Amino acid sequence: LDLDKKGGIVRKSECYKTGEILGMGKNDVDEALKYFEKVGLLLHYPDDVPDLVFTKVDSLISRLSRLITASFITPGRCVTAPYKRLREKGLFNKSLLPTIFEDLYESREELSDDEFLKILECLKISVLVGDGDYFLPSVLSLEPPVDD
Numbered sequence: 015l016d017l018d019k020k021g022g023i024v025r026k027s028e029c030y031k032t033g034e035i036l037g038m039g040k041n042d043v044d045e046a047l048k049y050f051e052k053v054g055l056l057l058h059y060p061d062d063v064p065d066l067v068f069t070k071v072d073s074l075i076s077r078l079s080r081l082i083t084a085s086f087i088t089p090g091r092c093v094t095a096p097y098k099r100l101r102e103k104g105l106f107n108k109s110l111l112p113t114i115f116e117d118l119y120e121s122r123e124e125l126s127d128d129e130f131l132k133i134l135e136c137l138k139i140s141v142l143v144g145d146g147d148y149f150l151p152s153v154l155s156l157e158p159p160v161d162d
Contacts, residue, residue, distance in 0.1 A: 022070025023124040029067055062136045063129055077115060077130055078139065081106075084114050085153035104154045107146045 026047075033043035047067060050056045057068040068074060085101040096113075100106045111127045131148060134140035140148045 021073045021124055022068055023073055024067045024069055026065045026067060059133065059136050063132050066125070066129060066133075073125060074130075074133065077125070078134070080114050081111075081150065082153055084110075085150075100150070100153060104150050104152075105143070105147050106150060107148065 029043050029047065030040055033040070033046070038046070044060075047056070047058050047060075051058050055069075057071060057074070059066070084097060085104075096106065096110045100110065108127050108131060111130070115127075131140070131142075134148070134150075135142060139152065140150045143149045
């Protein structure tokens with residue numbers, strides 16, 4: 015199991031295969047994952063995204079920072095409606111993610127956009143507000159809106 019090649023994102027099925035090589039059953043692997051999460055060595059959300067195990071949080075943090083940074087693009091450069099909507103209302107939908115994560119295509123195979131959105135919900139960073147729209151309050155300005 016080459017964790018560097020996988021960007022620190024591992025499928026639970028791969029954990030089971032590695033556990034099998036080590037003579038561990040599925041229950042043993044599940045308990046080991048719980049333990050390693052408890053001591054802070056990995057992230058695993060078995061109730062929400064059961065198939066993913068993060069051995070490094072870099073990939074997740076990189077995606078989150080790109081999403082937040084996308085809302086702070088200077089107004090002159092932020093001409094498309096989805097970016098403007100993100101910046102002004104804190105709203106976005108899944109269709110914006112391929113643009114933001116364009117150069118992460120290879121690693122997007124390890125973490126799908128749907129899984130990323132589910133993790134944002136698990137961490138209470140974003141919430142689904144309907145019709146595929148997500149609310150990301152961290153991108154909103156602390157200043158009241160200025161009328162044009």
